[in-house]
Amino acid sequence: MIRVQSEPLDSAQSLAAFQARAHNAGALASFTGLVRGGGVSKLVLEHYPGFTESEIARIEGEARKRFDLIDTLIIHRFGALAPGDAIVLVAALSTHRRAALEAVDFLMDYLKTEAPFWKREERADGSHWIEPRADDRIARSAWEESSES
Amino acid sequence: MIRVQSEPLDSAQSLAAFQARAHNAGALASFTGLVRGGGVSKLVLEHYPGFTESEIARIEGEARKRFDLIDTLIIHRFGALAPGDAIVLVAALSTHRRAALEAVDFLMDYLKTEAPFWKREERADGSHWIEPRADDRIARSAWEESSES
């Protein structure tokens, strides 16, 4: 399931609902990305309605193809967020723990580099766009290499 | 925080409480192990009170030494569990997503092979002790090799 929403993301509640659909899964892995403090008063996420959802669906499809998964959950916020707010929740259900953990890792690496969001931090000294980090691109490239082997 | 308990494990609620302590963490990774169905009517976990807790504390200490973590959470059930019940919840808070995800992976690999629990499955044809799987031991050994490099 994919949701791109401006409403607050209650990651515990969303995980509970997702886990309830577990059926015969033995493994549930999840990752929640939170807005860090450290001088940031607000984080604003812009997205491209329609395109953002379809790109996330494409990334999810890749993960489903690559790992033996029963179900996946991706919820991503847009709009204005405060420190401590959840930006993203990714979860994977599988019969095997390795598949669930690797799928979450894979999904996060791809969301970081391919999901159409743009982030602006508001700090005391003004507003700054955040560019993707080089190590995020490297992490994603590692998956491409592993698929060729 | 470590808890070894016979009470049902509400992993969503425990995660919510853990996330509330996130402070400046940007990354929360978690894994929940669930009792699989497939003919199992009951899973009984035996533990060694005192020793089980201290062994889990040792494993947690290893993870805290190895990864840059803000906090960790390990909750493990003992007693009789039904299919769908959570057996174990492991979570890690970090400023970095890679550290959080790797710590959860590491903790699960070590719990699988070093946490003093013994599992008995009850099926229509009787009761069976579950021996650890060879691939669990291999997964754990991989961490030992990576610490030497």
Added chain:
Amino acid sequence: MRVLFFGRLADVAGKRERQAPALETIAALRAWIDAEDAVLGEALRGKGVRIALNKSIVHDENASLSEGDEIAFMPPLSGG
């Protein structure tokens, strides 16, 4: 046709959306933007800027455009 700007490109453009006259290719659209706002035209050639045509990534700037098309200029993404 609608031209959309995301992230810092919207700041450079001064708006998030602009109407352009009917043009045949993305290359022609770029030329029109250059004439209207050279600073924006330059920013759209920045490192990592990607283009979506009707919500699909395009790499060929000579792909032909039609009336009603939506062209988006997107700086490097940062999800998750």
Added chain:
Amino acid sequence: MRVLFFGRLADVAGKRERQAPALETIAALRAWIDAEDAVLGEALRGKGVRIALNKSIVHDENASLSEGDEIAFMPPLSGG
């Protein structure tokens, strides 16, 4: 001294706990168990069985025991 059996070893022993007379080493304890219950003695030598002395793993079977010690025989673990 208390001798504890976990997992399938408790099934073999028929109980989870047993009192043993004061013995000087784990090797001596094994000999006593062999005499009392040879099948159990054999099971305690099974692959992967570990011994904890007062809740710490011991590898040296000649480590000396004291009165009131707790010795646990544990088959391969399976947490998580």
